[in-house]
Amino acid sequence: MLPDIEFPKSGDYRTGAEHDPLTFYMEALVESTRLDLLLGYFSSSAISVLALGFAKFISNGGRVRLIINHILSEQDKAAVLAGSTTSAAAYSFHVADYESLRRALDSYGHHFFDCIAWLIATKRVQIRAIKPKDRRGISHYKSGVFYDGENKVRFKGSCNFTASGLLENLEELAVTLSWKADPDAFAEYERTYNQLFDGQSDYAELISFDDIEAVIVRDYGGKDLDELLVNEQKLAAQKAGEIRSQTHQRAINKILQKIDTYLASPRFPYESGPRDYQRDAYQNWVGNDYKGIFAMATGTGKTITSLNCVLNEWAKTGQYQAVILVPTTVLVEQWTHEARKFNFREIITVSGQSKGWPAELGRITTQLSFGVGTSFIVIVTYKSFTKPAFQTYFKRLPKTTVLLADEAHNIASPSVAQLLDGVHLTKRIGLSATPRRVYDPEGSAHMEAFFHDSEPYTYNFSMERAIAEGILCQYYYFPHIVSLTPEEIVDYSEISAKLAKIYARTKGSDQAAKSVEMLLMQRKRIIHKAQGKLTAFETILNDIIAKREEIDYTLVYAPEGFYADTEIDEEAFSTMTEDNRIIDFYASIVRQVSPTTTITQYTSNSDDKELVLKQFEAGQINVLLSMKCLDEGVDIPRTEQAIFCSSTGNPRQFIQRRGRILRQHPDKGFAYIYDMVVIPRADPNSPTFQLERKLVQKELERVVHFAFMATNKYEAMNVFREVCAAYELNLDTIHTELSA
Template sequence: MLTDILFPIDEEYRSGTDDEPFAFFLEGFVESKRADLLLGYFSSSAINVLSLGFAKFISNGGRVRLIINNILSSKDKATVLKGLDAEEDDNRFLIEDYYGIKDALDSYGHHFFDCIAWLIAQKRIEIRAIKPIGRRGIAHYKSGIFYDGTNKVRFKGSCNFTASGLMENLEELDLKLSWHYKGEAFLRHERDYNQIFEGKSDIAALIPFEEIEEAILQDYGGKDLDELLVNEQHLLAQKAKLKHSEATRRVLETIMQKIEAYRNAPRFPFESGPRQYQQDAYENWIGNGHHGIFAMATGTGKTITALNCCLNEFAKQENYQIVILVPTTILVEQWEKEAKRFNFRRIIKASSKNAGWKEALDDIRNSQSFGVPDSYVIVSTYRTFGNPVFQAFLKAAGDEIILVADEAHNVGAPAVAALFAQLPVKKLIGLSATPKRVYDEEGTEQMEAFFHDAPPYAYNFTMERAIDEGILCPYYYYPRVVELTQPEMEKYTEISAKLASLHDRASKDNAAKKSYEKLLMQRKRIIHKATSKLAAFESVLRDIMKSEDGPGLKYTLVYAPEGFYDENETDLDFYPKVPEDSRIIDYYANAVREVSPETRVADYISESTDKEHTLRNFETGKIDVLLSMKCLDEGVDIPRTEQAIFCSSTGNPRQFIQRRGRILRQHPDKHFARIYDLVVIPSSVPTGASFELEQNLVRKELERVVDFAYMAINNFAAIKAVRSICDRYQINPDSLNPYSPPVA
């Protein structure tokens, strides 16, 4: 903050005294988020001289507006033009990369000018060149205002914003501090500045940069323009012999300490700060006693929301002790990346793929045994969480730990629930798009009891709201009805008859219940592996290829059925390139190649050796179609997906909700998504006792369809596609809607 600067009592800076103009500009940039400078001569060499403070200013999220006269060095003119022509989304530097920016600003060579051009392209430096209207002279202002978001410091003086002006000349500056003056003292200056900057002034005209005059030594004879003509060797020589007063050296030391503290402190990764709903989640969590479940739709930023809670807690106690549990090793890597973006410095990965985590936990315990507070983030899989070494660490770690359980429904699994019941941790965050455990009320109750929470939970963010607020992208939904083949229908009918005969006994007899559940699984497998889906899949692919407004098959994600076809379940001659022992997913991959031989296809399965590389290639368009089974159900980001084909029938709400969330993540080049869904039903309707059983199975399939259709752009067309099936099985689609019926 600007109020942290120890300004001279007389609010004046003067060369040759303890209060040098150089120190003012250095501290002013370090403590500000915006600067409006009204200058005469300008040279980027001044930014080089102030690189220490200017890099911190940029890392603050700072932006500077410059109004200068119409004379620039050749290099600076070329640099400005380069920056104005550059793409704004060029990510050469991260804004938080203080040292990266400082090194570029501190090296007066090609990289320095590249950095200045980048800052201009990013709107970190906005420059307007002006010339007096009706006069022959040049603009020779030397004033400006620094802002920190609350306070302002205005300066006026003799100092040009150039290397020589800051380092060699005898200069002076007078200040006005906003906390010593009423607001009107700044209003006129700000109004006049904005008029000039916007080209609305009647005393100064904006000059296109192509018309800027270049300061050439031989033309100007060096008259008062030496500072504009500083070359690299001259500037480096100046910096080498630079001498400051004792007071200025103390300023430099203080700034270095602040910068080091800034470099080491966790902070929110985006300068806009957390979204309101992320702050609301934190406040609700606090209000619920530092524990609770965040039931947030996939793609709404559960990770950032949880880490923001940790960040707020760090601000209260100045150290952080965070344990994050995830279901997969891929999510260990993802959480590590997110924690680094928050600038959490010590991150320990604990999983079967990460050696050394036990030693790292021992180091923390040793430090704490000597009373030394230690900051750390541990990201572990649920499996490693069960390791005795990990459990011993948690039991001895104290009650200040924040435990974040990603995909928190895993906590309800019996083995995990038993371990959670013994934990002394008090600060708890559970994250899940689908907290309820399907077919496991006891597990759901255990999970909710551990987090001291119950529906609607500490924070709830629905997918419908996420789409409405633009956090997830809208989508079209195309259900495609697929019927069982005659052999499949015969097996299906046979199993259905057995289920009907066991139905009444299953509720009273454990042996009958187990047989009943086994038969249900056999019948589900028939639906799951239905071979007509292959032909339907090909039909969908051909329809996509014919579409004139889509991307073809690029950026397509396919959820294929798991397992293998039995020898009598498909005609292998239909896909001669697929070996007999191939998985079902291989048949689907081959179907893509049959329809479009030039399309690049890849699998993303548990056996894949380099999943990160595969995802990167899909993101960049080097892979067109990505086929997966269950690997992409939890937590993996694939925002580039523009269309998905669901070939793996699932009645598990968690699976289809998670899968839909994968596809709806926002991407700059994606305006909406398309979801194609193969809905498998029997080819005939039974009578008698079997009808109710079959109706229930079809109802399960249609629940997914109605859920997907409700929020789709084309919701009525999607419902219409399955209306005949609803009529056949006497099912009212509105009764399946978990929200409310679509309104015409």
């Protein structure tokens, strides 16, 4: 804050004195978030001279408004014009990357002027050029105001904002402090400044950057032309090292300490700060006694939202302490990457692939046992979490450590659930797009009890809202009805007949109920492995090529398992692998339809999973074939289209799979989802008709989830008009029941 500066009692700064103008600028920049400068001559060399303080000012979120005269060097004019007409994305700077910014400002070459252009493009520096109305002459002001959000310091003096003004000339300036002056002392100056900046002054007019005169020597009354003759590069290179003032050296040391603190401190990874909903999630969590479930659609930033909670707790205590549970080693890497964005530096990963974590956790727990305040982020797979070796260290962590459970439904799995009653950490966050365990109400209740939460949960962010707000991209849904082959119909009918015989005996008979369950699973496998899916898959690929000319950025969810020899129509599909693995058939069809398309399988046995995802993101792999492996948490925003060949009635699976595809990407407009829906032949007179109707309704629940949020909703629904009529079903009714 500005009052932390030791200002001279006189309020005056002079070159050669204990308090010199260069010291003032450096100290005030570091403590400020805004600077208004009303200048005559301006040279970006002044920014180079003040690089140390200026880069810290920018990392504070600082912004500068400059009003200058209409004379600039050739290089400065080029930088101003570039920044005014080019997107900030064209430059390689980022506010959070302090070191990169400081190095750029500290060097006086091409990179330096790129940095100046970036500052202008990002509106970190806003420049207005003025000249007197209806007269010769130039703007020759030398004043300004620093702001820190609460306090202000106004200054006025002889010093131009140039390298020579700061380093070579004998200059002076006087300051006025808002906390010691009359509250109205700044009002008139600020009003005048705003009028000049907005072009509303009676005595000065704005000129366009194109009209700025880029000169080295030009006669403007013979005044201050030496400003334009100075060799700026050599002067900037001298920097503050030549200043002998003790006050200046103390200022530099203070700045260096602040910079060290900044570089070591956690911070939100994006300059814009947390979104409103991320702030709301934190407040709701605090309001629920630091417990709760964040039910947030895939792609809405569950990771960022929860790490922001850890960041807020760090702001209170000065320490970040969290244990993050994740389902897979791939997610260990993703969470590590995201945590580093927050500048959390003390990160320990624990999984089957991690080594050395016992020593690292041992060091942390030893420090804690001696009362040493220690920060840490432990990222551990659920499997490793259940191991006694990890539990030994886990139990020694402070009870105020934040426990984050990613894909929180996993916490109710038997191996983890048996440990929950012994968990001593009181701050808990569960994260999931689909918290409820559909086929495990007891597990859902156990999970909700652990997080002291229930529907609609501490924070809820629906997919509908995410699409409406542009956080997820809009999508088209193209369902394809798949029919059974004659052989599959025979098998399906035989199983259905057996079901009909024992269905009436299921009530009160455990043995009959188990038989029904077994037969239903057998019939479901027929649907799962239906050969018609292979034909539909080929049709879909050809449709994609017809519409888009190539198959790229495509994710295929293939069925798990193997085909039996008797399940393969050898005339239609030759045996493609020795073991008839289903995913290999789909891979072969891609090669047949488009020989130049590059494909890779992504399964639980795949090596270098992270490398595969990077190659897919870069377009080096066009099609990624997965078996279930990409259901939870993996971030692949570049996916533009997905083909669902694996029938699933589990909402968690198909909702999370859809979320993989809907993540935003700069090069992606819409997503395209192709879905295979297997519908058995309807026979209202069949004794198993009602069982079949329930099976079809389960398939249509997925259709409803997908179709009702799709851009082509009515087109997608119309595909099932005849099916709904045959089975006496209504998609709107199903949607209403699901929404209840």
